[in-house]
Amino acid sequence: MDKRLLIGKHFWLGDVACAEGAIAAGCNFFAGYPITPASEIAERMAKRLPEVGGVFVQMEDELASISAVIGASWAGAKAMTATSGPGFSLMQEGIGYAYMTETPCVIVNVMRVGPSTGQATKGAQGDVMQARWGTHGDHMGVTLCPNSAQEMFDYTIKAFNIAEMLRIPVILLSDGVIGHIMEPVTVPDRVEIVERKKPSQGDTMFFGLEDVAPMPEFGEGFNVLVTGSTHNERGIRHTTDPEVHRRMINAIVRKVLKRRDEVTFVEKYRFGEGVDVAFISYGCTSRAVYEAVRILEGKGVDVSFLRLITMWPFPDELTRELGECAKVIIVPEMNLGQVSNEVKKYVCPSKVYGLHRIGGGEIPRPGEIAKFALEVLKSG
Amino acid sequence: MAEHPLHKYLRMEVMPHVFCPGCGAGIVANCFLRAVYELGYEDLSKFAFCSGIGCAAWIPSPFFKADSLHIMHGRSIPAAMGIKLMKPELKVVVFGGDGDIAGIGGNHLLHAARRNLEILVIMVNNMVYGMTGGQVAPTTPFGAYTTTTPYGNIEYPIKAAEVVATAGASYVARWTVYHTRRLINSIKKALNTEGFSFIEVVSTCFTSYGRRMGFKSPAEMIVWLKENSIPISEYKKNPEKYAGKIPVGEIECTPREGYVKRVWKMIHELSAKSS
Numbered sequence: 191m192d193k194r195l196l197i198g199k200h201f202w203l204g205d206v207a208c209a210e211g212a213i214a215a216g217c218n219f220f221a222g223y224p225i226t227p228a229s230e231i232a233e234r235m236a237k238r239l240p241e242v243g244g245v246f247v248q249m250e251d252e253l254a255s256i257s258a259v260i261g262a263s264w265a266g267a268k269a270m271t272a273t274s275g276p277g278f279s280l281m282q283e284g285i286g287y288a289y290m291t292e293t294p295c296v297i298v299n300v301m302r303v304g305p306s307t308g309q310a311t312k313g314a315q316g317d318v319m320q321a322r323w324g325t326h327g328d329h330m331g332v333t334l335c336p337n338s339a340q341e342m343f344d345y346t347i348k349a350f351n352i353a354e355m356l357r358i359p360v361i362l363l364s365d366g367v368i369g370h371i372m373e374p375v376t377v378p379d380r381v382e383i384v385e386r387k388k389p390s391q392g393d394t395m396f397f398g399l400e401d402v403a404p405m406p407e408f409g410e411g412f413n414v415l416v417t418g419s420t421h422n423e424r425g426i427r428h429t430t431d432p433e434v435h436r437r438m439i440n441a442i443v444r445k446v447l448k449r450r451d452e453v454t455f456v457e458k459y460r461f462g463e464g465v466d467v468a469f470i471s472y473g474c475t476s477r478a479v480y481e482a483v484r485i486l487e488g489k490g491v492d493v494s495f496l497r498l499i500t501m502w503p504f505p506d507e508l509t510r511e512l513g514e515c516a517k518v519i520i521v522p523e524m525n526l527g528q529v530s531n532e533v534k535k536y537v538c539p540s541k542v543y544g545l546h547r548i549g550g551g552e553i554p555r556p557g558e559i560a561k562f563a564l565e566v567l568k569s570g
Numbered sequence: 571m572a573e574h575p576l577h578k579y580l581r582m583e584v585m586p587h588v589f590c591p592g593c594g595a596g597i598v599a600n601c602f603l604r605a606v607y608e609l610g611y612e613d614l615s616k617f618a619f620c621s622g623i624g625c626a627a628w629i630p631s632p633f634f635k636a637d638s639l640h641i642m643h644g645r646s647i648p649a650a651m652g653i654k655l656m657k658p659e660l661k662v663v664v665f666g667g668d669g670d671i672a673g674i675g676g677n678h679l680l681h682a683a684r685r686n687l688e689i690l691v692i693m694v695n696n697m698v699y700g701m702t703g704g705q706v707a708p709t710t711p712f713g714a715y716t717t718t719t720p721y722g723n724i725e726y727p728i729k730a731a732e733v734v735a736t737a738g739a740s741y742v743a744r745w746t747v748y749h750t751r752r753l754i755n756s757i758k759k760a761l762n763t764e765g766f767s768f769i770e771v772v773s774t775c776f777t778s779y780g781r782r783m784g785f786k787s788p789a790e791m792i793v794w795l796k797e798n799s800i801p802i803s804e805y806k807k808n809p810e811k812y813a814g815k816i817p818v819g820e821i822e823c824t825p826r827e828g829y830v831k832r833v834w835k836m837i838h839e840l841s842a843k844s845s
């Protein structure tokens with residue numbers, strides 16, 4: 191196990207920290223296709239996985255990558271892939287398949303400027319909604335947004351644990367800034383690892399249970415039928431019966447919502463106090479917000495801050511609470527309002543102001559954020 | 571009454587099957603299971619099956635009593651690669667239609683052959699997109715009438731088996747659903763050949779193809795397959811004379827070390843070095 195855990199202090203790229211987090215979590219299969227700014231994850235995995243007895247493959251495209259990850263997961267692997275916008279779009283059908291078949295796996299998206307090839311080398315936050323609704327049909331998953339190299343390590347481990355616990359694809363939604371940042375990362379001497387629930391001899395129900403069905407492994411003699419078509423608890427296809435579809439989809443949504451508290455991670459600052467301005471932010475942009483808070487406090491403004499580490503399921507209750515205690519809510523993000531519009535579902539919309547910045551990988555600067563807040567306060 | 575010797579491989583609780591009367595998919599399933607039976611396998615526990623979307627993809631899922639992954643349209647080969655890499659001891663077999671394997675999944679087919687990935691792919695080539703109602707496929711003959719070529723097909727069909735052989739597969743053969751004995755023997759051989767194995771089985775889809783092409787019955791289609799196929803050795807002597815015929819037989823049989831073996835060799839060497 192020691193080769194899996196490089197205990198101590200390191201100075202790592204965010205992408206490298208992500209790869210090391212995966213290895214620490216027990217990842218033993220990686221399939222990917224090169225893309226900026228995620229390639230360094232694949233490169234680190236190519237070197238490190240074989241050293242710890244794991245398999246690395248570079249596939250012919252992202253369709254193949256996600257499919258190989260799914261196949262490996264059913265063969266017992268803790269499997270992962272990493273990509274950016276264009277590749278994430280190609281993977282969407284496979285991600286839906288993973289929801290439908292309850293296949294645990296981790297998909298890393300290091301976001302860059304889109305749509306299309308946009309500005310390939312520049313970081314962005316434009317895939318928040320794609321992470322939630324990119325695949326067709328009803329489903330529920332977990333998306334995590336780290337904001338430092340340390341969190342790339344820590345939350346990749348969490349992503350694997352959640353994937354195994356809930357039998358879902360978990361999306362680690364990073365961005366080009368955090369993927370390419372060089373920072374100190376501490377690897378502890380022990381990490382908590384969750385293993386998937388395995389069936390006992392004679393079990394036949396492997397799908398659609400709200401308490402998460404046990405997952406057999408290929409080659410163990412369970413004769414498991416895995417299909418992306420609507421199926422019953424035993425994996426038998428029912429492609430026309432509405433009742434079976436409702437029952438199974440309800441189960442795969444509820445199994446996540448039931449354990450929502452265990453997968454909701456946020457950072458709170460002066461949460462619940464009566465304030466003038468409350469910020470909601472995530473990923474690289476949230477780092478500018480820390481500084482904006484200090485600037486505003488220097489000017490005597492009362493500020494609170496909710497940083498979303500879990501993006502989906504959206505922390506709606508916390509958002510509502512925050513909204514009740516603040517005069518205005520400001521959501522700085524590097525897109526045209528994907529999270530600020532979500533916030534408006536839970537808070538009086540006239541209180542919510544999005545600070546949107548796209549292109550060139552530019553993060554809104556702390557001074558601009560503070561200035562924006564002061565203007566909003568004055569006009570509001 | 572004695573049980574049919576192949577019943578032990580089938581999930582009898584999902585019967586009757588769903589294939590149309592006269593569909594070649596049943597013949598392919600039968601030949602595969604006979605091959606398994608003749609090789610002496612008591613059950614399918616040493617196998618893993620993988621298939622995409624389409625009629626042919628339903629052969630293993632749900633009908634085979636085995637582990638099977640019924641994945642997205644075209645993605646059966648990379649999924650099989652994931653399984654085989656993690657469980658090299660299993661025989662991983664992919665079933666799929668011509669659209670699934672050579673159309674939407676064609677790129678994966680090429681790269682699996684290039685890597686010489688140790689799986690067997692059985693492509694049921696009914697020359698059409700059967701499940702979706704008979705649209706033109708990359709295997710549809712020139713001039714054929716389908717629902718999306720109402721004025722006749724103006725594209726040329728891919729010679730999938732020859733392409734796969736060129737790409738680097740260890741074992742490649744083409745048969746039709748008329749050639750059942752030779753197909754069974756070919757499957758037995760493919761299952762025991764090291765590296766990537768590919769068998770194209772030219773098949774019958776009366777419902778979505780044959781009817782529109784003027785055939786009166788599925789049986790007539792099988793007679794047509796018999797009369798229009800020709801041994802590859804004969805075909806090679808004069809391809810122009812035999813244009814339009816179906817060359818059948820082994821195209822490639824050169825067992826070679828495969829990809830998964832090379833991957834694990836590297837991993838074992840690295841772990842031996844570090845310990």
Ligand SMILES: Cc1ncc(C[n+]2csc(CCOP(=O)(O)OP(=O)(O)O)c2C)c(N)n1
Pocket residue numbers: 623624625626627643666667668669670671694696698699700701702707
């Ligand atoms: C991504 C995607 N595109 C289209 C389809 C619709 N579709 C289902 S089966 C099929 C064609 C199957 O043809 P083939 O692979 O030749 O199998 P056959 O039914 O002829 O055996 C298509 C296009 C799909 N399921 N997924």
Ligand code: SF4
Pocket residue numbers: 588589590592593594595625626696700701774775776777778
């Ligand atoms: S549509 Fe064609 S390929 Fe599909 S089951 Fe019917 S005959 Fe077979």
Ligand SMILES: [Mg+2]
Pocket residue numbers: 667668669694695696697698699700707
């Ligand atoms: Mg077909």
